[in-house]
Amino acid sequence: MEDTDAEKKVVNLRNDIKVADQPGKTWPRNLLLFTIALILGYIHYKYVSTLFDNDRNFSYLSDLEREMSLRTEMGFYYSYYKTVVEERPFVAGISKVMYDKYVEFPRDVNALNRFNIHPEVLLGAIYRYFESHLNTSSNVECMTVDLGDSLPPVDSCNGIGVPMLFYLEAIWWLAGVAVAAVFLHATLISESILGGFLAVTQFFANHAELTRVQWAPNERENFAWPLLLTQAWLVSAQIRDRGKKTTFQLQVAIFFLNCTALLFWQFSQFIFLTQIAIFFIMEQLRIIDMKAFCIFLHSHFCGLHMAVLLLQGNDMLKSSLYVSFFISVSVYCLFFSSLRIKVQNSLDLLVEAWLVFLRVGIILCASIYFKKLISEFLDVQEDSHIWELFYSKFSDYKSFHTLMYTCSEVYDYLPWATIGNLLKSFLIPFAIFNTLNVVNYWYQRALDTIDNEKEKEKEVPVQDDDDSGIENNTNTTDNKLKKRKNSKETIDNENKDFLVTFVRSLDIEPHVFYGIAQMFVYGAMAVLVMRLKLLFVTQMCIVSGLLMNTKYLSFILPNKKYMKYIPIVWGIFLVPVCIALLENVAKESSYIGQFSDPPLEELLTWITEHTEPLSAFAGSMPLMAAVLLSARRPVVTHPHYEHHLARQRTYAVYKMYGRFTPEELYEELTKLKTTYLVVEWQYCYGKSNNNCTFEDIWDLEAPHLKSRGPPLCRSLLTHAQQHFYPVFRNTRYTVHRLHDISLRYMPRSFDT
Numbered sequence: 001m002e003d004t005d006a007e008k009k010v011v012n013l014r015n016d017i018k019v020a021d022q023p024g025k026t027w028p029r030n031l032l033l034f035t036i037a038l039i040l041g042y043i044h045y046k047y048v049s050t051l052f053d054n055d056r057n058f059s060y061l062s063d064l065e066r067e068m069s070l071r072t073e074m075g076f077y078y079s080y081y082k083t084v085v086e087e088r089p090f091v092a093g094i095s096k097v098m099y100d101k102y103v104e105f106p107r108d109v110n111a112l113n114r115f116n117i118h119p120e121v122l123l124g125a126i127y128r129y130f131e132s133h134l135n136t137s138s139n140v141e142c143m144t145v146d147l148g149d150s151l152p153p154v155d156s157c158n159g160i161g162v163p164m165l166f167y168l169e170a171i172w173w174l175a176g177v178a179v180a181a182v183f184l185h186a187t188l189i190s191e192s193i194l195g196g197f198l199a200v201t202q203f204f205a206n207h208a209e210l211t212r213v214q215w216a217p218n219e220r221e222n223f224a225w226p227l228l229l230t231q232a233w234l235v236s237a238q239i240r241d242r243g244k245k246t247t248f249q250l251q252v253a254i255f256f257l258n259c260t261a262l263l264f265w266q267f268s269q270f271i272f273l274t275q276i277a278i279f280f281i282m283e284q285l286r287i288i289d290m291k292a293f294c295i296f297l298h299s300h301f302c303g304l305h306m307a308v309l310l311l312q313g314n315d316m317l318k319s320s321l322y323v324s325f326f327i328s329v330s331v332y333c334l335f336f337s338s339l340r341i342k343v344q345n346s347l348d349l350l351v352e353a354w355l356v357f358l359r360v361g362i363i364l365c366a367s368i369y370f371k372k373l374i375s376e377f378l379d380v381q382e383d384s385h386i387w388e389l390f391y392s393k394f395s396d397y398k399s400f401h402t403l404m405y406t407c408s409e410v411y412d413y414l415p416w417a418t419i420g421n422l423l424k425s426f427l428i429p430f431a432i433f434n435t436l437n438v439v440n441y442w443y444q445r446a447l448d449t450i451d452n453e454k455e456k457e458k459e460v461p462v463q464d465d466d467d468s469g470i471e472n473n474t475n476t477t478d479n480k481l482k483k484r485k486n487s488k489e490t491i492d493n494e495n496k497d498f499l500v501t502f503v504r505s506l507d508i509e510p511h512v513f514y515g516i517a518q519m520f521v522y523g524a525m526a527v528l529v530m531r532l533k534l535l536f537v538t539q540m541c542i543v544s545g546l547l548m549n550t551k552y553l554s555f556i557l558p559n560k561k562y563m564k565y566i567p568i569v570w571g572i573f574l575v576p577v578c579i580a581l582l583e584n585v586a587k588e589s590s591y592i593g594q595f596s597d598p599p600l601e602e603l604l605t606w607i608t609e610h611t612e613p614l615s616a617f618a619g620s621m622p623l624m625a626a627v628l629l630s631a632r633r634p635v636v637t638h639p640h641y642e643h644h645l646a647r648q649r650t651y652a653v654y655k656m657y658g659r660f661t662p663e664e665l666y667e668e669l670t671k672l673k674t675t676y677l678v679v680e681w682q683y684c685y686g687k688s689n690n691n692c693t694f695e696d697i698w699d700l701e702a703p704h705l706k707s708r709g710p711p712l713c714r715s716l717l718t719h720a721q722q723h724f725y726p727v728f729r730n731t732r733y734t735v736h737r738l739h740d741i742s743l744r745y746m747p748r749s750f751d752t
Contacts, residue, residue: 041176049172051214056595062154072622079629084124105616105634113312118263134161181229186545195545202541205581210537224265231257236511258303269322316382324370381644400701407692410531425580434546446505599732607631619678636672658698659705666723684713
């Protein structure tokens, strides 16, 4: 009876596939899916925009306050959008971006090559093109806001015609695209719209753990993350529906998304590295064939070359492990992919398994070698801090640059609080449960296939070639005996090589395997770097949708008569999810904040009114982003830390928080042509429970200076030092003017 039920399921599945292949039957369902995805995306767009506005009371802030609210890297990236929008003509803005003398004064920096600012340039160009239609009274509404507390009133404008709000509007819509992609991907692998709804429900229930777009809107991942989710959905559709006429359209879309993701986020290369590695493993295990793998590699080939071209030869991308791994795998596909063993017995299987490990090891070693070769040839050290960071995770190694990362919470290990929240919403249990169900389904289906084949062979009738009516025909009797003997030998051989037969009978769904494998890879990355939990948690939401695929529930409901209880099982499982959803939405929506930073506003106003336009400033990276954006003054350091020279500059400037002499700091700053130095009280006198103050970092970096006394910044904040002359002071900042080294004084050579 169980075999009959299994056969019926297989027949029904085949009929479903045939119906899906008919164009007239698929477009109504696709239209419904895209409509639902659009609605869910719009809900998330409104949700995150509302949370952002509530967090800072953004609608009632002045232009300066809005810019100040974009802290550290956010302000740094937005400054390029502001340049493109404000410079006249448009070509002058692009030229100023490509030959930027403000970000690492006095060096010229090609920002398009270094900083992944293509979203800002693209949005700035769109705003400039439609500016005459956007900047109208119908699209801009201004008001005067009374701040109280003896503060002067400020003017605040709202509407899509305001450049900053136009910029943020695009980010909110991209956040909506992320939810739409999660719904479509979960629906694809679960083969159920309910699976898509469950994934989106988990998305909102764990919203605080998987995105920070509502708090840090223009971080690079918020531009690339929705594109990466869409690309993963299209890749899954391509390997599921291989051979269909839509392969070319999917290939073009995937190529475009690959290129755009590489332009928008420098970390996209590591995500694509894991993706190629997973697909290579799938090809080695024969889950996908070589043709499907080559089609997949072709989209990466086109996207990578186009990205390198548009990034104007970005050294970090060209020398990345992603590029070297792609080269190694491509060489294998071109020259060695045909060297595979046809598995016919246990010995062949053992040899092939050993060769799979050998090929994976060779590809890995070749990739590392190619990366080292390319880096040495191009003399590139851009990503050295990344490998030092990972090395510090597994050892006691610490340096100034690794501590700059690990002392930040987002680069620490995944906290237990996050794991507790994911357990509370049942996201981790769902992911584990679905993974076990899928593996069990593949295992049981392989066993059923073997049993069915054996039954068919046993039931094969022995036909007589000669129906002459002679009972004692010797030839006929011999033929019958031979056939029975061969049949018995075949069954005996299959019993001996059961593992070979089992492996042949495995029919692993490639799009489901990819989704689960990617989840585990993202999990390993998130455990090491908390910032990457957005990838892990989002992928778990997608995999959680598999719960709604009834064919995988045979693990807990092996008998068909129990299938009627599936809605009850779903209802029980969804109770904690709905509770977590309501609690998280209520918690996030209840927060009402008000951005205000008078000391920073006072500092930026003083810089704008009392310093020359080409006066270069040095200070902490977050503060320099604000000086660059709002005061439009050159800076010698900036928050983008993914460049070797930028790290050296930061290392030099931050000596003010170490136990160095004024002469040593002055020598470093004069090399950078610095005019003003800004010292912050919180960094100088800050306390930390995990030894992460700048004083602690410098004591670890330069232990031989511990005997010198307090850090230099305390001397600069308390009394005048040679070469450093205080010109501005408030409760948080002190600005020092450096002695002008261009002045030379002639010594007196005669007596008066």
